[in-house]
Amino acid sequence: MLIADRPGAVRPREEFDLVRLDAFIKAIDPTLEGEPKSYQFSGGASNLTYLVSYPNRDFILRRPPFGRKAKSAxxxxxxxALLQAIRPVFPYVPTIVASSDDETVIGGPFVVMERLIGFIPRHDLPExxxxxxxxxxxxxxNMTDRLIELHAIDPQAVGLGGLxxxxxxxxxxxxxxxxxxxxxRTPDTADFEAVMAWLVASEPAERATRLIHNDYKMDNIVFSTSDPSSIVGVLDWEMATLGDPxxxxxxxxxxxxxxxxxxxxxxxRRQPSHLPGxxxxxxxxxxxxxxxxxTLDRFDxxxxxxxxxxxxxAQQIYARYCAGHAANPDFAGFGHAVNILERRCLSLIDRAGF
Structure with a gap:
């Protein structure tokens, strides 16, 4: 089956020790053949995501970014652990193969998981x-239905009541x-003080406490190549928690x-949500x-x-880039995007009229 979401070369300063990782993975799966090759996915604005490819099996490797970062994120x-807990009731997640906090292997904690086959929309659909x-x-x-299904999960029933x-x-x-x-914040970006003050003054009552993904968007979703409207899996759960859906x-x-x-x-725009239909x-x-x-009067x-x-x-990523801790050259424009988003917030506040 076609794998439309293809990685590229590992970016400079985001490499890891492939020999040590090879020994770690082969201790778990001795059927693996040959020597692995490593590639990096173009996402990775949050945790870094790699492909580790053997002649007879592929894995996805996830690790935190280098440099200063928000630990909880x-x-x-x-x-x-969360993916293992919800997979029996929400099958749209990859199977975890292994996880480790042994930083001597690749220099940080990491997770190895199965590779889901399909495509991930980025700025546009695949060529x-x-x-x-x-x-x-x-x-x-389908995207909305999967989110509704996630929000319907009973956290206590899957052992996540303390999340x-x-x-x-x-x-x-x-x-x-x-x-x-x-x-x-960096000196070249907006301060958002008016936006933050408005959020404090406009806080609504909470509707419910549910399991939430917290970063649910097209480029965190794997779609089927045979039916592009069908969802194979949902990725990037590092910010999932219990909260208001x-x-x-x-x-x-x-x-x-x-x-x-x-x-x-x-x-x-970073996903093809603008397409006709x-x-x-x-x-x-x-x-x-x-x-x-x-029932909802307003969503503002x-x-x-x-x-x-x-x-x-975006600002956190841009700050890491400015400090030299993130190597993706795409991040150079994130400061400009932050300023656009402040104007967007202020426009939405003005439109809301309260």
Whole structure:
């Protein structure tokens, strides 16, 4: 079967000791043949993701980024434990092969997992692939349905009742992401103080406490190459926790650049959510509420928070790049994206009218 999401060469300063890793993996799977080769996926804005390829089997390797980082956002061992817990009730996750906190192997904690076969949309669909408007619409419904299924999981039933901190999630998120932004801000980026003040003043009551992904977007999803609207798996669970599911939906839709958004937002689009047939943000919210039975007067807060949170993530990555701890040259433009996202937040606040 075609694997459309192809990695490239490992970036300088993000290499690891392949000989040590080979010995580690072969101790787990002695059927492996030959010597492995390593490649790196073009994502990796958060945890770094590699392909470790043997002649008879492929693995995915995940490890935290190099340099200063937010520990809770890059805990690959926590991520592995969560995937093992939810796989019996949410089969859209890869099987964990091994995990280790032995930093003598590759210089940091890491997880080895199966490679899911399919494609991951980045800025655009893979070359040679297209979606009809009906397929694009079905893709949106499938994405939303998988999120609804995740939010329906009983955390206690899968042994994850202690994953979160209970009530107060929304306030903790506002305070936590505000602190992270202030810690990571660089002199060439906006200060977001007006946005942060608005979030504090506009905090809604929490709707529920559910298992949430916290980074649910197209380039964290593997789609089938035989049916591009069908989902094979959901990746990148390092920020998953227990919290308000509407915050999860808002954070997801912050990435959703639709066809009628202005040119400045179109310029920072990172997934093909603009294609003909794709549902709008409002349509996705309406669909989510109908399927879950939620009643919701306004979604403004959740989208504005999600947009601010996206800006913080971009700022943290940009700060690591400026400090020389991230090698991906794409990160050089993240500071400009942060400034665009502040203008986006302020525009959404003005439009919300409260």
């Amino acid at each position: 890059h805990d690959v061992l926590r991520e592995a 040679g692939m297209s979606l009809s408007p009906d397929q694009a619409h079905t893709l949106c419904r 979160g901190k209970g009530q107060g999630y929304v306030r903790r998120q506002i305070e936590g992401w505000s602190g992270r932004f202030r810690d990571a 509407l915050m999860d939906l808002g954070s997801s839709l912050a990435y959703w650049v639709q066809a009628d958004d202005d040119g400045e937002i179109q310029a920072i 794709m549902m709008s943000r409002d349509e996705i919210v309406d669909y989510y509420c109908r399927k879950t039975g939620l 807060f959740y989208l504005i928070f999600g947009t601010f949170r996206l800006a913080v993530i």
